[in-house]
Amino acid sequence: MKRIAFYTVLFIQIIVLSLLAIQYNLIDRTDKEVQLLLQDRTFYSESTPIYINYEIEEIPKEKWDIEVDQEDVDSVYVLLEQGENGISNVSKVVLEKPNKDAAQAFLKASFSYENRGMYYVHYESLQRVMDERLIEGIESDKALVATIKIAPWGQSKITSIENIAKE
Known part of the structure; x- marks a missing residue:
């Protein structure tokens, strides 16, 4: 009996790990793609x-x-709209999760703090550390734009980073 339980648990672990690996690769098949401007203080180096x-x-x-006190807000949903230059900007921030069928892309974020009329949020699903291969040929004196695929289950993946002229 113990042997059957052991192999059952082992099989379940293999299935779960396989699903996690497949899930990351399925992001490439999604049609929700946004381009986000990276801040000037983005740091990168070879080492x-x-x-x-x-x-x-x-x-x-x-x-x-959002009308409630920011102290009571844990997570919010940031709706994105595509600008005329193709780069996505914040359209509005809401408490309720938007409909998954909506054409507008959205990201889940957690409220960090407010300072001088600006709210600062942290996106759990956006990559913070990226692969060095994505920045090959990037010039540091130009603005950077990241192309990001957003899966229906909320996970995201940087597919490319490119230079654009600073405005």
Whole structure:
């Protein structure tokens, strides 16, 4: 009996680990793709991990569509709209999870703090440390844009990083 229980637990672990590996690769098949501007203080070098910050982490007060006290807010949903240059910007921030069938992309974030009319959030699903292969050929004096695929289950993946002219 113990032998059957052991093999059953082992089999379940193999299935779970396989699903986790497949899930990450299934992100490439999703149609929700956004381009996000990276902040100027994004740091990268050849010898250290590449840590990135996104422009959409700073949200103006007028886009904050939440009436409750910020102390009571744990997680919020940031709705993104595509700008004329193809880069996504914050459309508004809400407490309720938007409909998955909505054409508008959204990301789940946690509220960090407020300072001088700006709200700062942290995105759990966005990568902070990226693969060095993504920044080959990138010039540090130009603005950076990350192309990100967002899966229906909330996970995201950086597919490319490119230079654009600073505005």
